[in-house]
Amino acid sequence: MPTKRSQTPPIEPASDAKPKAAERIRRTARELFYREGIRAIGVEEIVTRAGVTKPSLYRSYASKDELAAEYLRDYEVAFWKVFEAGAQIHPDDARAQLMAYFEGLAQRATQAGYRGCGLTNAVVEYPGDEHPARKVAEEHKQKLRERLIELSTAMGAQDPALLANGLLLLLEGTYSSGQLFGPHGPAESLVKVANQLIDASLR
Structure with missing residues (x-):
């Protein structure tokens, strides 16, 4: 963990520096929370790495919990961009x-240093129902399940909800196993298993 600064950092100007400081905080928190986990990172480390003061952080976010929730909202936006990218290439399929998403995930999950899904990780870190980060993650997973049901219906599955549940289990298993096994782990078989599951649901 970085050592504390020996001198008090200068106070940022109140005008255009605020948005810049807020963005540095957001970007730094996103990187640290994803790589190290939300609970493992304190406010002191975030502001030190971002090169801002604690008052700068608390002007933008009421608490570390709210910053964590904002990190997950940003993560969710990025997730949907990747997840829905295939719709532009295959609009009718x-x-x-x-x-397209499964293939990309299989590649990412077999790379060294893979840290899984930030939203899934947050659910594990915060088992209680009231934490702001947990709420963002839960809502996202519900939306993902609903989207998988839509896609399963469009694929002509006999039981779209059942296929969606199976696909969701594959996704969550990949997010976790990718962190454990890395290259040549179970994630390597994700695409093949998903295709077999889909084929079986269409009979």
Whole structure:
């Protein structure tokens, strides 16, 4: 953990420096929270790495909990961009749309240093229902399940909800196992298993 600064950092100007400081805080928190976990990172480390003062952080966020929730909102926006990217390439093929995401995930999850899904990790870190970060993660997972049901319906599954549940289990298993096994782990088989699951649901 970085050592504390020996001198008090200068106070930022009250005008245009505020948005810049807020963005540095947000970017630094995103990087640290994803790599190290939300609980493991304190406010002191965030402001030190971001090169701002604690008052700068608290002017933008009421608490570390709110900053964590904002990190996950940003993460969710990025997730949906990647998840829905296949729709632009395969607008009329729900299966191809989904498999585009699965193929990319299989590659990411077999890379060294993979840290899984930030939203899934937050659910594990905060088992209680009231934490702001937990609420963002729960809402996201519900939306993801609903989206998988939509795609399963479009694929012609006999039981779209059942297929969606199976696909969601594959995704969550990949987010976790990728962190454990790395290259040549179970994530390597994600695309093949997903295709077999989809094929079985269409019979």
